[in-house]
Amino acid sequence: MQQNKSKKDKVAYDSLIEMRALGCGRVWCAACGRKVNAVTIEQASTLTNLPVELLLERIRNHGLHFRRRLRGFMICLESLIRFSRSI
Numbered sequence: 786m787q788q789n790k791s792k793k794d795k796v797a798y799d800s801l802i803e804m805r806a807l808g809c810g811r812v813w814c815a816a817c818g819r820k821v822n823a824v825t826i827e828q829a830s831t832l833t834n835l836p837v838e839l840l841l842e843r844i845r846n847h848g849l850h851f852r853r854r855l856r857g858f859m860i861c862l863e864s865l866i867r868f869s870r871s872i
């Protein structure tokens with residue numbers, strides 16, 4: 786008996802959760818009003834398969850919560866998940 790299991794995981798969202806488990810970092814998000822998990826812009830791009838430029842544009846348009854760091858931005862994971870679902 787053969788079973789052809791093509792178990793394709795629900796792409797981006799699951800890897801976001803995975804990333805969360807890895808604990809990239811926690812920052813205070815003013816927009817959320819609490820500490821949130823956060824990823825760098827490069828990680829965010831990898832997770833969502835979206836180009837860095839688009840994410841930067843979103844940051845500028847206040848579509849993503851972020852926190853400035855010495856080396857670039859940390860993006861609030863909550864807002865990233867919301868954004869990646871909305872497109």
Ligand SMILES: [Zn+2]
Pocket residue numbers: 814815816817818821850861862863864
């Ligand atoms: Zn936030």
